[in-house]
Amino acid sequence: MSVPTHLGTRRMRGMAIAGIASTALILSSCSGDPPDPDPAAEAVAEALVSGEFGGVALAGAAASDVEAEFEEIVEGMGGLTRSVDVRAIVADEELEDAWAVTYDVSWNLSGDTNGTGGEANGDDAPPDDEPDDADETDDASEEDGEDDPGEDDSEASASVEWSYSTTARLILDDEGEDEQWRTEWAPSLLHPDLESGDRLRLRRQSAERAEIFGAGGSVLVTDRDVFRIGIDKTKFDDGTSEGDMVAAAEALADVVGVDPEGLGERVRATGDQAFVDAVTLRQTDVGSILNDIEDIDGAVALPDTMQLAPTREFARPILGTVGDATAEIVEESEGRIQAGDLVGTSGLQRQYDERLRGTPGLQIQIVPSDGDPSTVHENEPEAGEDLVTTLSIDLQMYAEDVLSDVGPPSAIVAVQPSTGHVLAAASGPGSEGYSTATLGQYAPGSTFKVATALALLRAGLTPDSSVECPDTINIDGREFGNYSAYPESALGEITLRTALAESCNTAFIGLNGEVPQSALAEAANSLGLGLGNENELGYSAFLGSAPDEADGTAHAASMIGQGELLASPLAMATVAASISAGETVAPRLVEGAGETDPEPSVPFDDDEAEQLRDMMYAAVDSGSATFLQSVPGERVGAKTGTAEYGTDSPPRTHAWMIAIQGDFAVAVFVEDGDSGSQTAGPLLEEFLSGI
Structure with missing residues (x-):
């Protein structure tokens, strides 16, 4: 272990004895030319740090006995480290052929480097067997590694030290072949108030x-x-x-x-x-x-x-x-x-x-x-510093109540578009303590078509542009079709608005040549999907990912929110919030964290947002989300979504819905469901109707 000692000790010693030349002369005349005391003084400093006195020439004591006593003295200090510096060496005023060495001792009270612990909590300590609190403190949330549990918003604690001075006496031993300076051991070498039989004890009291x-x-x-x-x-x-x-x-x-x-x-x-x-x-x-x-x-x-x-x-x-x-x-x-x-x-x-x-x-x-x-x-x-979040206690509790009977993993996320505040981020009981709402990674299915529609708008289409919606479409040998309940009346030549409102898969897939994968990823990014990480947001979240490169069937699948696309319910609520706000929204959960909004590579403007809102309103007015017409309050815009996954035949499906209403954006997700409108839809309707 390195010991921080002053390299200028010899110079300090010379300065210290400049005013006591007569004493120095006596030492010189009595002892001839005694050895330099600096190494002996520094050996004591090292021993006071390490507790090992084998390298110290002791006067009248065995190193093993001193080490045993020293260990008893510091045992109650919880393994805290200390540094010892030689401050000064002066001629001893009481003894000839002796030096008085002053040491600066500093204990680092910020850390327990060996984990032994002190007498934690002092008089306020609970009984020896502190309850594990199986009901209230079990840890079952951040299981996927998204949340680094060792990471804190604060920098490492500033160093807290306990410092004082102590002295030692070096006595010249000239009886052997070589003269040497021996140290008189006493507990006061470590602290001036310590006496034989005393020990040090650290007690900690938890802060509020x-x-x-x-x-x-x-x-x-x-x-x-x-x-x-x-x-x-x-x-x-x-x-x-x-x-x-x-x-x-x-x-x-x-x-x-x-x-x-x-x-x-x-x-x-x-x-x-x-x-x-x-x-x-x-x-x-x-x-x-x-x-x-x-x-x-x-x-x-x-x-x-x-x-x-x-x-x-x-x-x-x-x-x-x-x-x-x-x-x-x-x-x-x-x-x-x-x-x-x-x-x-x-x-x-x-x-x-x-x-x-x-x-x-x-x-x-x-x-x-x-x-x-x-x-x-x-x-x-x-005392600690309060943490302020954006969660609404009423909305969060209501969202959890809406999900209370849902068996599979599920989530409801509500975001305020004007501020980006996350008002609710509820995960249902089927999530078993995992934050499906903020960390889930799922194909977003047809809810992603709002991002595809944005890419198509940027490619020159409008909501009134004519597109083809066939029963099926073949891309590189793979056949894609519409969902089983797709209305026949919306097949054939329809507008882009109707394609999104009715959620025509074949229409969007058929337009895959209009927008490359990079444009699709840019559009998603403009709506907040995949934009921002934990450091920028100030909390653990997955905001989705959209690959920049894909072709053939992979690109075709991306057009309808499948392939390699991934999103969390929070990510899709952010997408809806961006459309409502007319600008890219960064979801805020912790006030004071992530104040700098991450910028998309291509800005999102209100003209684009107005066209997307028009198409989402059409989904409620005459498309796949007409059941939301009965929701009280301001006009509702929505998008249904179903995403196939797994290897079962028929495949299992994720059920999604996103919606906007006034200054409110919501995403609803159920891991296993029939479809967005049939499974997520009733949950969304109940939530919007009850807020």
């Missing part, structure tokens, strides 16, 4: 975790009342057998719905004073089971608070969860987090954990072998 807010200042995540439910082994009568304790644990597990065998084994493995958690539940969710818990020996429900959203399901894949720091999180933190700390374990809670968590308080004490500890250094905890 900040809250997460939504649109209009609504509180999304805050401290809410919970019960920490478990087995308190101190509640058993003397003489209660281990078997009876395990039986009580298994009975409690049955009541709260956790693994009986696992809870029983943990009760068996812990000490007599342990609290063994089973689950943490919101107090509003406990209901009548409190009586059942009271009837079980040793079972308790301890009132507590925990940072939670309004409901267990509320935007859970987006907001994430808070829980005990895992070994991986502790390692990735480079010492800023220790075992036992409460941290964000997924979603925004993890991505912005450093900001939300704040800075823990630190207290360093000298603990004597007998008597009360004394505090020699203290930093007060600094």
